[in-house]
Amino acid sequence: MSMRHKTSAGSRAQGATGGLQALAAPVTLIVLIGVWQLVCSAGLIPAFLLPSPVAVVKALVSDWQLLAGHAATSLIESLAGLALGIVLGFTASVLMDRFETLYRAFYPLVVLTQTIPTVAIAPLLVLWFGYGMLPKVVLIVISTFFPITVGLLDGFRSVDPDAIDLMRSMGATRLQIMRHAKLPAALPHFFSGLKISAAYAIVGAVIAEWLGGFSGLGVYMTRVRKAYSFDKMFAVILLISVMSLVLMWLVGLVRRIAMPWERAERRARR
Numbered sequence: 001m002s003m004r005h006k007t008s009a010g011s012r013a014q015g016a017t018g019g020l021q022a023l024a025a026p027v028t029l030i031v032l033i034g035v036w037q038l039v040c041s042a043g044l045i046p047a048f049l050l051p052s053p054v055a056v057v058k059a060l061v062s063d064w065q066l067l068a069g070h071a072a073t074s075l076i077e078s079l080a081g082l083a084l085g086i087v088l089g090f091t092a093s094v095l096m097d098r099f100e101t102l103y104r105a106f107y108p109l110v111v112l113t114q115t116i117p118t119v120a121i122a123p124l125l126v127l128w129f130g131y132g133m134l135p136k137v138v139l140i141v142i143s144t145f146f147p148i149t150v151g152l153l154d155g156f157r158s159v160d161p162d163a164i165d166l167m168r169s170m171g172a173t174r175l176q177i178m179r180h181a182k183l184p185a186a187l188p189h190f191f192s193g194l195k196i197s198a199a200y201a202i203v204g205a206v207i208a209e210w211l212g213g214f215s216g217l218g219v220y221m222t223r224v225r226k227a228y229s230f231d232k233m234f235a236v237i238l239l240i241s242v243m244s245l246v247l248m249w250l251v252g253l254v255r256r257i258a259m260p261w262e263r264a265e266r267r268a269r270r
Contacts, residue, residue, distance in 0.1 A: 198248050
């Protein structure tokens with residue numbers, strides 16, 4: 001067999017393997033949903049304890065307009081808190097990278113913010129700031145601030161010191177070093193932290209809404225829970241999961257746009 005045929009066969013085999021790997025997650029999800037439906041249809045678990053997937057979809061469709069309004073509120077809170085978390089995280093990481101004293105003084109406090117459960121903070125924020133959007137945004141900022149700050153700091157400090165010394169010897173300013181050396185090195189860490197923060201943002205908004213508010217998916221969940229409408233509870237959970245996945249996908253899309261060299265490297269390895 002010629003080298004060309006071997007290469008072609010290897011490419012087809014890699015393509016088939018890649019296709020099977022891409023189908024693994026959807027097939028697993030479909031199987032789990034099928035088992036769930038069979039268990040509910042067979043009556044092994046009472047419907048008031050575990051509604052079937054069909055009942056969940058029906059609840060989602062029947063309450064779609066109401067859910068859309070609540071989802072819009074939660075999404076606005078999440079995006080506002082995530083944006084503020086990015087700004088504060090970027091500012092804090094740049095300052096801590098620039099000034100070692102600030103790093104030693106505030107980094108332990110940044111870590112400390114993640115040791116306090118958000119469920120414990122939420123009632124205090126509602127008590128201090130009322131039932132409007134502000135306590136929700138503050139809780140989301142607290143939840144999203146840590147992954148972004150730590151990711152950027154790790155990226156800034158991963159740059160080879162010899163490369164920085166070389167740039168300084170060539171007359172580069174601090175801003176040029178940040179732009180051409182530290183920021184490109186920090187982008188993978190930043191987007192990894194941002195993907196985590198995007199999921200935290202939706203969850204943080206819902207947790208804050210549980211404890212008080214006028215609109216939002218957390219408020220809706222509280223109402224249907226009191227009415228024992230667990231099919232609607234599962235419908236909200238499904239909607240929250242979809243919103244989180246969409247935000248994470250958008251972060252991945254922005255990463256591909258902001259870091260085109262990653263695609264070039266992957267193509268080169270193939």
